[in-house]
Amino acid sequence: MGSVTGSVDLAGCEWLRYDYGPARMARDRPDLFTMWRYRELLPIPDGPMRYPVPIGGTPLLHAPALRQTLGTPYLWIKDETRNPSASNKDRATALVIEDGLRRGVGTITTASTGNAAVATAFGAAAAGMRAVIFVSTDCLPEKLALMTQAGAWVFQVREGYAAAVDLSRTAARTFGWLDRNTGANPFTIEAKKTVAFEVWEQLDRRLPDVVIVPVGDGPTLVALEKGFTELISCGLATRRPRLIGVQAERCQPLVRAWHGEPARPTELDPRATVADGIAVIRPAIGDAVLEVVRRSGGAMVSVTDDALLSAVATLAGRAGVGAEPAGAAALAGLESAVDRGLASRLETVVLLITGREVKAGEATYAPDRVSVVESLDEVERELAE
Numbered sequence: 001m002g003s004v005t006g007s008v009d010l011a012g013c014e015w016l017r018y019d020y021g022p023a024r025m026a027r028d029r030p031d032l033f034t035m036w037r038y039r040e041l042l043p044i045p046d047g048p049m050r051y052p053v054p055i056g057g058t059p060l061l062h063a064p065a066l067r068q069t070l071g072t073p074y075l076w077i078k079d080e081t082r083n084p085s086a087s088n089k090d091r092a093t094a095l096v097i098e099d100g101l102r103r104g105v106g107t108i109t110t111a112s113t114g115n116a117a118v119a120t121a122f123g124a125a126a127a128g129m130r131a132v133i134f135v136s137t138d139c140l141p142e143k144l145a146l147m148t149q150a151g152a153w154v155f156q157v158r159e160g161y162a163a164a165v166d167l168s169r170t171a172a173r174t175f176g177w178l179d180r181n182t183g184a185n186p187f188t189i190e191a192k193k194t195v196a197f198e199v200w201e202q203l204d205r206r207l208p209d210v211v212i213v214p215v216g217d218g219p220t221l222v223a224l225e226k227g228f229t230e231l232i233s234c235g236l237a238t239r240r241p242r243l244i245g246v247q248a249e250r251c252q253p254l255v256r257a258w259h260g261e262p263a264r265p266t267e268l269d270p271r272a273t274v275a276d277g278i279a280v281i282r283p284a285i286g287d288a289v290l291e292v293v294r295r296s297g298g299a300m301v302s303v304t305d306d307a308l309l310s311a312v313a314t315l316a317g318r319a320g321v322g323a324e325p326a327g328a329a330a331l332a333g334l335e336s337a338v339d340r341g342l343a344s345r346l347e348t349v350v351l352l353i354t355g356r357e358v359k360a361g362e363a364t365y366a367p368d369r370v371s372v373v374e375s376l377d378e379v380e381r382e383l384a385e
């Protein structure tokens, strides 16, 4: 069992600790390649897993044509688009719901820029739970359609994502719902760290030199660092990869903070970038991101929307991987990092491709499940109807 032995605070982010040792990493289940393979380092007690859909165990692609095009012989793609709702958000959703199923909680809530909400709607549907989602009124209609198709209740908030987070967290506290808000719930980081364990196993129990990751609220990047650190704590690795975090030029609070500069208003405009999945003005665990990037010896880089769109095309055309712009940000970030001397084309580099381009027909949109709200009272009234 994964017994948590305590927790420490890492720059405002709750960092769970375990009793570490080499035996925590199972070698004996080659057949079990989902995130539950690592349950000895996850905060769930013994007993059968209840979450009904396999999550994680995504491929690490060697992408030969892409390697040739870029002149990067040791490049790898960790294809997180292969998760059931097409993004890395499925990992956090699965762990939060697994915990809720064990505790008999019937409703899960989250705020989201889109993908966490889709993952929560799908995960809740599979688990027989109710999902109550809070998004900005800017959320893409295709993503709203996917949420309502899976039966979620969706509340839009005019003031944007930060206000949606406040409402969702208050609702969770007030009604006793599962709080899947990213960064707020430490389980979101515990779940996403399994990506680091998988990469290590897929590289024959070795770690890459560099991992490049898109950054929105921060848990994806912080969780990778936690996973690599835990491999070291278990005595299974000796050095950590450099982490390079990528943000869109038009919404890059953490790149500016990394350079110790204030961001201009044009660099804090989530509506202006194609990378909606990572367009977060006030990242939930931004300080933790800066701290772990620093201690990994890595950096933060920004990329233009043109570079993001070109990365989407290159991934499709040279690797056969369909990504949304935020999901392809690691590839755009690689070019930027190489230009700045932060990474070399001859290093072992892993690109985390986090989300697939969404598909949803017009017909799947259920307007009766979506409403614009301003207060918790309105939410309660709408759900009671």
Ligand SMILES: *Cc1c(COP(=O)(O)O)cnc(C)c1O
Binding pocket: 087, 089, 115, 116, 182, 214, 215, 216, 217, 218, 219, 220, 221, 277, 278, 324, 326, 327, 354, 355, 356
């Ligand atoms: C959420 C998301 C990210 C980054 O997530 P954080 O953990 O919030 O930093 C990256 N790419 C896509 C497609 C996402 O949906």
